Structure formats: structure tokens, C-alpha cells
Amino acid sequence: MFGLGWSEMLVIGIVALIVIGPKDLPGLFRSIGQFTGKARMMAREFSRAMEQAANESGVKDVSNTLKAAANPQQFGVDKIKEAAGVTKGPATQALSAERQAQKEKLSEAMAKAAIERKAREAEDEAIAAGAPPPPPPPKIPKAEE
Numbered sequence: 001m002f003g004l005g006w007s008e009m010l011v012i013g014i015v016a017l018i019v020i021g022p023k024d025l026p027g028l029f030r031s032i033g034q035f036t037g038k039a040r041m042m043a044r045e046f047s048r049a050m051e052q053a054a055n056e057s058g059v060k061d062v063s064n065t066l067k068a069a070a071n072p073q074q075f076g077v078d079k080i081k082e083a084a085g086v087t088k089g090p091a092t093q094a095l096s097a098e099r100q101a102q103k104e105k106l107s108e109a110m111a112k113a114a115i116e117r118k119a120r121e122a123e124d125e126a127i128a129a130g131a132p133p134p135p136p137p138p139k140i141p142k143a144e145e
Contacts (some may be wrong), residue, residue: 020028054060
């Protein structure tokens with residue numbers, strides 16, 4: 001409250017208790033509470049009056065127009081994307097199938113490289129330990145294209 005910490009509030013309370021006295025302190029707090037309540041009520045009324053004046057002058061309509069201008073769907077950007085082939089259409093689906101095929105080829109190549117690497121590591125460990133080399137890895141069947 002007003003940027004005051006608990007220690008400052010405690011000092012203010014002690015000073016108020018000493019200066020005002022214990023008899024009049026509850027009345028002071030009551031009047032301070034009534035004053036802050038009236039101030040809050042006046043602030044609410046003021047903000048409502050300002051909002052009502054803004055609505056009557058058309059500021060709300062301008063705000064809605066600006067929000068609509070910032071919305072790409074209301075300005076036809078989705079149609080531009082569709083014409084450019086960015087949205088889902090026959091061209092995009094063909095591109096998706098092509099990318100899926102490339103993904104599968106890459107996955108197969110990475111799996112094969114990983115198996116070969118593990119086999120080389122196992123062979124190197126076996127040679128270092130003086131044991132016979134392990135059997136070769138199993139062959140992975142190729143996917144149909």
C-alpha cells in the first residue's frame with residue numbers, strides 16, 4: 001500500500017497511537033475507511049463515465065475496426081495462402097507424400113548407419129579384449145518405393 005513495507009506501517013501505527021491516543025484511534029480508522037471507500041466509489045464512477053463517453057463517441061467502433069484489420073482471416077490472407085498452395089490442397093498432399101518418402105529413406109539410412117557403427121564398436125572392443133569378433137549385424141529389408 002503506497003509502497004510502504006510492514007516495518008514502515010508499524011512505525012506509523014505506533015506514532016499514530018502515541019499522538020492520537022488509544023481512545024480516538026478507532027474513530028480515526030473508521031473515518032479513514034469511509035474516506036477510502038468514497039474515493040474508490042468516485043474512481044469507479046469516473047471510469048464508467050469515461051467508458052460510456054468513449055462508446056458514445058465511436059471509439060469502440062474504431063477499436064473493433066482496428067482489431068478486424070489485424071485479423072488475417074478477415075482480410076483474405078487465408079485465400080492468398082490457399083492460392084499460393086500453402087494450405088492443404090492436392091499440391092500440398094502430393095508434397096506431403098514426397099516428404100514422407102524422403103523421411104522413410106532417411107530413417108532407413110540412419111538405422112543402417114547406426115547398426116554398422118555399433119557393429120564396428122563391438123568389433124573394436126572385442127579386438128581390444130582379445131576375443132573373437134561378433135557376428136555381422138542382420139540385414140534390414142528395403143522399403144518399397
